[in-house]
Amino acid sequence: xxxxxxxxxxxxxxxxxxxxxxxxxxxxxxxxxxxxxxxxxxxxxxxxxxxxxxxxxxxxxxxxxxxxxxxxxxxxxxxxxxxxxxxxxxxxxxxxxxxxxxxxxxxxxxxxxxxxxxxxxxxxxxxxxxxxxxxxxxxxxxxxxxxxxxxxxxxxxxxxxxxxxxxxxxxxxxxxxxxxxxxxxxxxxxxxx
Numbered sequence: 656x657x658x659x660x661x662x663x664x665x666x667x668x669x670x671x672x673x674x675x676x677x678x679x680x681x682x683x684x685x686x687x688x689x690x691x692x693x694x695x696x697x698x699x700x701x702x703x704x705x706x707x708x709x710x711x712x713x714x715x716x717x718x719x720x721x722x723x724x725x726x727x728x729x730x731x732x733x734x735x736x737x738x739x740x741x742x743x744x745x746x747x748x749x750x751x752x753x754x755x756x757x758x759x760x761x762x763x764x765x766x767x768x769x770x771x772x773x774x775x776x777x778x779x780x781x782x783x784x785x786x787x788x789x790x791x792x793x794x795x796x797x798x799x800x801x802x803x804x805x806x807x808x809x810x811x812x813x814x815x816x817x818x819x820x821x822x823x824x825x826x827x828x829x830x831x832x833x834x835x836x837x838x839x840x841x842x843x844x845x846x847x848x
Contacts, residue, residue: 665712668701669844676703677831684834691716693838694723698735700831707827708790710847714782716840720750721779723839724766727789728828735833738822741808742766743787743796745832745839747779757815762803763796767815769806775799782842792824 669677671690679685681697692699706728715723728740736742746753746762758764763771763785775798777783788795792809795802808823822828832841 664847665845666847667843667845668703669842671842674699676701678702681834686838691840691842693840694832694834695836695838696834698726698729698831698833700726700729700731700829702731702829705827705829706789706846706848708848709788709830711787711789711830711845712785713844714784714842715745716782717745717747717776717779718837718839719747719779720752721745721747721837721839722753722835724833724835725787726829726831726833727787727794728822728825729831730822730825730828735831736766737818737820739828740789740792740822740825741768741794741820742833743794743804744771748773748776749779759815763798764804765794765806765808765811768808768811768820769794769804771796771798771804772801773803775801775803782840 679699684696685699686693723745724742726735729735744764748762758770759767786797793807796804
């Protein structure tokens, strides 16, 4: 069941007009249009505050073959899939080039650690709504009102590339988006500490 993501405790962290408290590692990799930010390359980090336990709600729109990531408890530099708590995949699961991926690489998955349930993305080019809850080492992801991931990263023993994640146990950090090619749109980004 979809969770309400407005009202008491929720803070809007992107106004749809400027990057304000956000910092882009590749400024030309981010463009604002129609109340959304489109991230194609580099990292876009919300630098106003570090978060430990939180809920993050946002809408996203994938282009064909779109590939991006949501950085959780990111320290501010380095590869977000490894140096922060984790990177959650934001991916066009229907693209031919991704057919052979490891299940822990599809949309909503904790990259290389825990696979998400598939089949709940809207068609490419439509807006999706996602809510991510982080509490301690536990992550929950709800996509378009359906729970697709509920896992404890502290219990992961089998990593996709056989490499331990040095940032797995960080207690707080920034949130952000990591562009990996075609521009993925984000809007209505809200957080509750």
